[in-house]
Amino acid sequence: MLCGLGGIISCGTTHTHGVSLFFAAEYSCEYGSLKFYALCGFGGVLSCGLTHTAVVPLDLVKCRMQVDPQKYKSIFNGFSVTGLCKFGFYEVFKILYGNMLGEENAYLWRTSLYLAASASAEFFADIALAPMEAAKVRIQTQPGYANTLRQAVPKMFGEEGIWAFYKGVAPLWMRQIPYTMMKFACFERTVEALYKYVVPKPRSECSKGEQLVVTFVAGYIAGVFCAIVSHPADSVVSVLNKEKGSSASQVLMRLGFKGVWKGLFARIIMIGTLTALQWFIYDSVKVYFRLPRPPPPEMPESLKKKLGLTQ
Numbered sequence: 001m002l003c004g005l006g007g008i009i010s011c012g013t014t015h016t017h018g019v020s021l022f023f024a025a026e027y028s029c030e031y032g033s034l035k036f037y038a039l040c041g042f043g044g045v046l047s048c049g050l051t052h053t054a055v056v057p058l059d060l061v062k063c064r065m066q067v068d069p070q071k072y073k074s075i076f077n078g079f080s081v082t083g084l085c086k087f088g089f090y091e092v093f094k095i096l097y098g099n100m101l102g103e104e105n106a107y108l109w110r111t112s113l114y115l116a117a118s119a120s121a122e123f124f125a126d127i128a129l130a131p132m133e134a135a136k137v138r139i140q141t142q143p144g145y146a147n148t149l150r151q152a153v154p155k156m157f158g159e160e161g162i163w164a165f166y167k168g169v170a171p172l173w174m175r176q177i178p179y180t181m182m183k184f185a186c187f188e189r190t191v192e193a194l195y196k197y198v199v200p201k202p203r204s205e206c207s208k209g210e211q212l213v214v215t216f217v218a219g220y221i222a223g224v225f226c227a228i229v230s231h232p233a234d235s236v237v238s239v240l241n242k243e244k245g246s247s248a249s250q251v252l253m254r255l256g257f258k259g260v261w262k263g264l265f266a267r268i269i270m271i272g273t274l275t276a277l278q279w280f281i282y283d284s285v286k287v288y289f290r291l292p293r294p295p296p297p298e299m300p301e302s303l304k305k306k307l308g309l310t311q
Contacts, residue, residue, distance in 0.1 A: 029291065
């Protein structure tokens with residue numbers, strides 16, 4: 001049975017026939033089905049694609065600011081967005097790990113579950129993302145090097161071999177894994193806290209529009225923390241992919257403490273807004289396709305009995 005978490009179905013609640021009701025006709029598919037994963041992945045691609053396309057020119061300036069800070073000092077030129085969101089993989093690992101832990105442990109260790117699921121998704125996704133990231137940064141930070149990925153890829157391979165595309169995978173993990181872990185875990189727990197302490201009525205009594213507002217607010221809060229934890233590695237990656245023969249440790253030592261934090265305030269504003277929009281779009285896709293959107297987690301009845309919380 002699927003276990004009770006934020007985004008995972010609450011088992012052991014008072015819904016004696018909750019699973020059958022939950023998968024009633026109002027939903028287009030079963031929670032955890034292949035169709036569910038596919039549509040979640042589509043929602044993730046759409047949310048990231050729309051927001052990423054809007055900030056590509058700003059991302060270019062951000063990269064150049066990090067490698068040539070004397071030329072690009074304006075806070076507004078330091079806006080950035082990094083990587084892609086792995087919503088589909090996250091849903092897969094969240095359900096997988098939740099079922100492995102069991103109903104009670106999945107609830108008790110839900111924050112660790114969110115962190116593990118998001119880290120796993122990002123780890124595998126970055127292996128595929130690294131070549132594109134390396135080529136993108138090379139194009140953006142070396143004017144005249146190439147205008148398209150089609151031009152950049154063979155040129156980079158001829159100069160440095162396959163290493164040209166994967167020398168940045170370790171710092172990419174350093175940047176993206178903490179970023180994604182914070183993005184998902186902070187979002188999940190913030191949604192839970194908002195419904196518990198801020199929203200004056202249960203989620204089940206909120207309209208879809210009201211639920212999406214909560215999603216946006218939680219997404220923005222998560223984005224602020226995402227920007228903070230990923231910024232140093234993002235600065236290193238931007239410099240590393242520009243310079244041939246440099247290692248992450250060499251770049252880190254050269255930048256120093258002050259250098260790796262340059263542009264943080266502006267990045268907090270940008271990533272906060274960006275993350276909020278991505279979660280809003282992703283959740284809107286779920287609403288549009290009538291996907292199961294389980295409520296925030298509730299303590300399983302079996303655990304309540306063990307802790308003496310039932311009458």
